[in-house]
Every structure is written in structure tokens, then in C-alpha cells.
Amino acid sequence: MTLILAEYQINELPKDSLSEKLSDLALGALQRAESHLLNAAEVQLFHREDMRPQVPNARVRGLVVTPSATAPREWTTDDTRQLRASGEFDLVLVLGMPIVRGDVVNMPRLGTWTIQHSDMSLSTDRHAGFWEVRGARDHSTLSIVRLGADAASDERVISRSFNTEFYWLKNKARALSLGNLALLDVLAELDAAPAAQSRGSRVPAPHALSKRNKQALKPGWQIASYVTRQSSVMAGMLMRRYQKKDVVWRVALTNGTPTGAIPATLRPPKGRFFADPFVYTHQGQPYIFFEDYAFAEGRGKISAAVCKDGQFEFLGVVLDLPYHLSFPFLFEHEGELYMLPETCGNRTIELWRCTEFPLKWELATTLMRDISAVDTILFPHDKRWWMLTNIDRTNNSSHSDELFAFYADSPTSTEWTPHALNPIVCDPDKARNGGIIITENGDIVRTAQYQGFCHYGKGLSLNRIVELTPTTYREESGAVQYPDFVKEQHPSMHHFHRHGGYAVFDFGFRE
Numbered sequence: 001m002t003l004i005l006a007e008y009q010i011n012e013l014p015k016d017s018l019s020e021k022l023s024d025l026a027l028g029a030l031q032r033a034e035s036h037l038l039n040a041a042e043v044q045l046f047h048r049e050d051m052r053p054q055v056p057n058a059r060v061r062g063l064v065v066t067p068s069a070t071a072p073r074e075w076t077t078d079d080t081r082q083l084r085a086s087g088e089f090d091l092v093l094v095l096g097m098p099i100v101r102g103d104v105v106n107m108p109r110l111g112t113w114t115i116q117h118s119d120m121s122l123s124t125d126r127h128a129g130f131w132e133v134r135g136a137r138d139h140s141t142l143s144i145v146r147l148g149a150d151a152a153s154d155e156r157v158i159s160r161s162f163n164t165e166f167y168w169l170k171n172k173a174r175a176l177s178l179g180n181l182a183l184l185d186v187l188a189e190l191d192a193a194p195a196a197q198s199r200g201s202r203v204p205a206p207h208a209l210s211k212r213n214k215q216a217l218k219p220g221w222q223i224a225s226y227v228t229r230q231s232s233v234m235a236g237m238l239m240r241r242y243q244k245k246d247v248v249w250r251v252a253l254t255n256g257t258p259t260g261a262i263p264a265t266l267r268p269p270k271g272r273f274f275a276d277p278f279v280y281t282h283q284g285q286p287y288i289f290f291e292d293y294a295f296a297e298g299r300g301k302i303s304a305a306v307c308k309d310g311q312f313e314f315l316g317v318v319l320d321l322p323y324h325l326s327f328p329f330l331f332e333h334e335g336e337l338y339m340l341p342e343t344c345g346n347r348t349i350e351l352w353r354c355t356e357f358p359l360k361w362e363l364a365t366t367l368m369r370d371i372s373a374v375d376t377i378l379f380p381h382d383k384r385w386w387m388l389t390n391i392d393r394t395n396n397s398s399h400s401d402e403l404f405a406f407y408a409d410s411p412t413s414t415e416w417t418p419h420a421l422n423p424i425v426c427d428p429d430k431a432r433n434g435g436i437i438i439t440e441n442g443d444i445v446r447t448a449q450y451q452g453f454c455h456y457g458k459g460l461s462l463n464r465i466v467e468l469t470p471t472t473y474r475e476e477s478g479a480v481q482y483p484d485f486v487k488e489q490h491p492s493m494h495h496f497h498r499h500g501g502y503a504v505f506d507f508g509f510r511e
Contacts, residue, residue, distance in 0.1 A: 281500025
């Protein structure tokens with residue numbers, strides 16, 4: 001595939017009006033204030049980067065187009081002449097503004113593409129992520145768009161979304177990062193054609209864009225209202241921290257559904273919370289393994305409890321390591337019990353074997369190293385062992401947007417083959433694992449977390465896996481279930497698991 005990157009020098013565009021100049025001043029002040037909240041990896045996302053080395057197996061040429069002072073927002077005749085002189089090519093990627101229009105967009109075989117940030121406004125990457133934060137939206141979106149001769153004929157190639165961050169600049173960093181990843185994913189699939197197309201490519205056929213609000217970011221009440229709202233939210237967070245009003249999670253045994261009757265609840269002592277429960281039936285009794293998090297230590301360990309006659313009995317700590325532990329997924333293999341706790345703090349996926357039930361475990365093997373992965377589950381299906389895990393490809397502490405699959409011949413293997421369609425789920429509504437259910441008839445139901453704006457654990461959904469092969473993946477999505485039964489401040493729920501006739505979930509609220 002021959003590809004041209006058409007990049008615009010938007011920093012050289014003159015400002016045509018007083019409104020634009022005021023907008024730049026307001027945006028600049030906001031960016032300077034929020035830039036102090038970014039980490040080093042996020043700051044790097046705002047620097048110019050040559051993407052050509054990252055494009056898979058493509059002959060890539062760069063085409064830098066500097067708009068003229070007389071027509072700073074239009075594709076000029078000179079630009080078209082320059083493009084035609086560059087020779088034959090398959091695709092043009094337009095990075096930044098202005099938008100290309102006219103017959104020139106159809107010159108490449110695959111068209112002319114750009115990245116649009118937001119489904120709330122016609123915004124450039126300059127304003128990426130602002131509108132969703134200002135509107136307190138749960139998710140922010142971006143689209144790779146095939147440009148038409150006019151706006152009415154634009155077509156969406158693929159869309160991605162992610163959980164909206166608390167403040168604009170961090171949300172913008174996430175938008176830019178995910179936009180790059182989405183673009184590289186699509187290019188990789190195009191490069192794999194026709195094989196990818198024959199298996200049912202994840203890239204959908206282009207379709208028309210829906211109408212969007214033609215909002216423009218102005219320096220007046222919109223930025224003022226954003227600052228006012230953010231200040232109010234931040235003041236509330238600081239007050240709750242001062243008063244030590246944390247969201248405290250607890251574990252519950254249920255009658256089989258996440259929002260059903262609760263026969264028993266395991267409440268944590270002060271200064272801790274219990275979450276991510278998995279149940280394992282041993283000699284007819286339900287044993288619960290869960291994250292045991294201490295606020296003072298700032299990390300979790302794995303503990304265990306048993307439920308007898310409707311009452312929980314705390315048994316003790318199972319694993320306590322120098323790094324954070326959570327999500328103690330359990331499964332059996334060849335007569336032995338294994339645990340796959342989250343060990344993202346060690347940048348590993350570790351497999352532990354039970355040596356004396358329920359409290360003694362030893363490290364069996366490390367399945368993967370140097371990886372930022374959380375909430376990993378393993379299960380057998382169709383003569384393979386499958387791993388589903390949430391990987392943060394940006395190393396920016398966001399694991400809720402993409403789900404990845406791998407397969408091997410054994411759950412103890414250290415050689416895992418990635419699924420052909422990775423990431424298999426690209427949707428913050430349901431990407432992040434929150435448990436799993438394997439029914440008696442072999443159905444595989446994946447619990448998925450739903451995160452809200454400034455609300456971790458807003459709800460969960462149960463999604464049945466109906467097709468899973470090395471080249472295909474399909475789920476039947478269940479509706480999001482919210483913790484309406486929790487009649488307290490900030491009700492939360494994000495995990496559900498069932499095994500051996502027993503079911504457990506977690507829920508929390510602000511105390």
C-alpha cells in the first residue's frame with residue numbers, strides 16, 4: 001500500500017478576527033493551567049511525531065501543505081498540483097486542518113481520510129476532548145472519516161470511544177493517543193487484505209455521518225462555565241478527601257443476579273475495601289477470594305472468606321506482594337486450582353497454584369511480561385485455552401477502552417498467540433472485564449464494567465460470547481445494570497461472578 005501523509009502547518013495560520021485571537025488567549029491560559037496536571041507520557045502526546053515508521057508494511061511519503069495567508073482554510077489549486085505530482089498512491093491521510101474538499105479527495109484508490117474528534121461538535125484536534133468534559137459525558141468519541149466532495153458526503157470508516165477524563169487536557173491527550181492507535185489498526189487491517197476481508201473485517205463499510213451540532217469553541221461563557229463547573233467539582237473532591245469520605249466497596253453473596261436479593265454481605269473494616277470477588281465451591285461451601293485494599297498502604301492484596309449459614313467468615317490473606325493485587329480469577333486445570341490475580345503493578349500476568357486450600361499459593365509461571373494488563377480471565381473453548389485481558393497500549397493508566405484476546409494449547413503456556421482482530425472489543429461500555437460465568441451447557445458470559453464520568457463502577461453488563469475463533473469474535477451484548485438497590489451517595493457496582501451454584505458481586509457507596 002502506498003500512503004501519503006498530508007500534514008498542515010496549522011500553527012502558522014493567521015488569526016482572522018478578534019474573536020479568534022481571544023479564543024486563542026483563553027485556550028492558551030486553560031492549557032497552561034491544566035498542563036501541570038499531566039504526567040510525562042501525556043505531555044509527550046502533544047509533541048509532533050513522525051508516524052511513518054509506525055505504519056505497517058507501507059510505502060509512506062510525507063506531504064506537508066502550508067495554507068496560504070489569503071486562503072488559510074481551503075485546499076488550494078497549488079496543493080492539488082503538488083498532490084498530483086507526487087505520483088500514484090492508495091490513500092491520503094489529512095492530519096489537521098483545513099479539510100480537503102472537491103474532486104481531489106477521490107484521487108486515491110481508498111480515498112482521503114482524516115480524524116474527527118468529538119460527535120458533539122465540528123471540532124478540530126485543537127479542541128479535541130473539550131466538549132465531552134464540559135458536558136460531563138461518560139464517553140468521548142472520535143472517528144476516522146473518508147472525506148467527500150462536500151460535508152454532506154463524508155463517510156465514517158471507523159469510530160472509537162473512551163471513558164471521558166476529569167479535565168480537558170488529559171481528555172485531549174487520550175483522544176490524540178486513541179486516534180493514532182485507531183488509525184494504525186485500520187491501516188494494519190487494510191495491509192492484511194484480502195485475508196482480513198475474507199474473514200469479515202472489523203472495519204465496517206463506510207457510512208454517512210450523522211448530523212452534528214455546529215458548535216464553535218468561543219472564549220466567552222463556554223470556557224467560563226467549564227472553569228466554574230470544574231472548580232466546583234474539584235472543591236467537592238477536596239472536601240471529601242479532607243472528610244475522608246471514600247467510596248467503600250464490599251462483597252455480597254446474591255441469589256444469582258447482580259441486582260437480586262443479598263443473603264450475605266462481607267463488610268470491610270475501617271480503612272479498607274473489598275472488591276473483585278470470585279467464588280469457588282469447595283466441599284459444598286462457597287469460598288470467596290477478593291481484592292483487600294488498604295487506603296493507608298495504597299495497594300491491594302488478595303484475601304479469602306467463606307460463607308456458612310448466611311454469614312461470612314474472614315479466613316485471612318492469600319497473597320501479599322510488594323505491588324498491587326486485585327481481580328483473583330480462579331480456575332481448575334488437571335486437578336489443580338489456579339489463580340490469575342491482577343499484577344499490573346509488576347507489569348506481568350502471573351499464574352499462581354494452590355498448594356494448601358485456601359490460604360497457601362505458589363507462583364506457577366509468568367504468562368506475560370512487560371505488559372500493562374488488568375482483569376485477565378482464562379477459559380477453555382474449542383480445544384484451545386483463551387485469555388481475555390484489558391491492555392493499555394498507551395501506558396497511560398487507562399485499561400477500560402479495549403479488550404484483547406490470546407490463545408494457547410495450555411493455560412500454563414508462556415507462548416500466547418494474539419487474536420487476528422485485536423483489540424476484539426473497542427468500546428468503553430463493555431470492554432473491561434468484570435468477571436465471567438460459564439454455564440452448565442457451556443455458554444460463556446463475560447461480565448463487563450461500565451464506567452461513568454468521574455464515576456468508577458457506574459454499572460455492569462452480562463455479555464454472551466457467541467463466536468470465538470482465532471479470526472472471529474462476537475458477543476451478544478446485555479443491557480447495563482445499575483446499582484439502583486444502593487440507596488446511598490455515589491452507588492457503584494462493577495463485578496459479578498458465578499460458580500458452583502453460588503454468585504457474588506461487589507458494590508460500594510461513599511461513606
